[in-house]
Amino acid sequence: MTYSARQPMTDRAAVIGLLREHGITPTQQRVEIGCLLFGAHQHVSADQVLARLSGTRHGVSKATVYNTLGLFAEKGLLREVVVDPSKMFFDTNLDPHHHLYHLESGELEDIEAADVTINRMPVLPEAVDVAGVDVIIRVKPSAR
Missing domain, CATH: 1.10.10.10 (Winged helix-like DNA-binding domain superfamily/Winged helix DNA-binding domain)
Structure with a gap:
């Protein structure tokens, strides 16, 4: 299971x-x-x-x-x-997804994997495959 x-x-x-x-x-x-x-x-x-x-x-x-x-x-x-480097979360959602991190509140929320597009990946060394891509978008309140 x-x-x-x-x-x-x-x-x-x-x-x-x-x-x-x-x-x-x-x-x-x-x-x-x-x-x-x-x-x-x-x-x-x-x-x-x-x-x-x-x-x-x-x-x-x-x-x-x-x-x-x-x-x-x-x-x-x-x-x-x-x-x-000083802040780690443990996420119970194992489905592929990314995150939005609110710098001021310290809140972490999910972003659907389909809502993030990566147009190009770097050339990888020989004999390795991509195991996953994790995107964390850090946000703060707007100064506007």
Whole structure:
């Protein structure tokens, strides 16, 4: 089963099954993080996940959150979106798309892949293929 933003998972059993299908041992902390993430399409930072889980009965450490998000991304359950060297989001939408990043608010939103056209790609070295193209458009309030 491939997780998609069109199929939110709100059931713990479904999250456990998804983790197992991707070779991830479903520990209590991983399931809690999975339930938080896969219940809806969202862009979250590790600190946001940590803050949301801090009020639950199953507290998790900062290291556990970072390690789990990295593992989920490595196994293809999340997409890492680096908007600048100090800011990374984890995106639950695995469908091909791009992003609009609002510099002032720090909000990240999706742009449909079909709404971005790339007319030309650079000549690639031999023996490599394009694995994907990620466009991040950074915006700020107009000075007008």
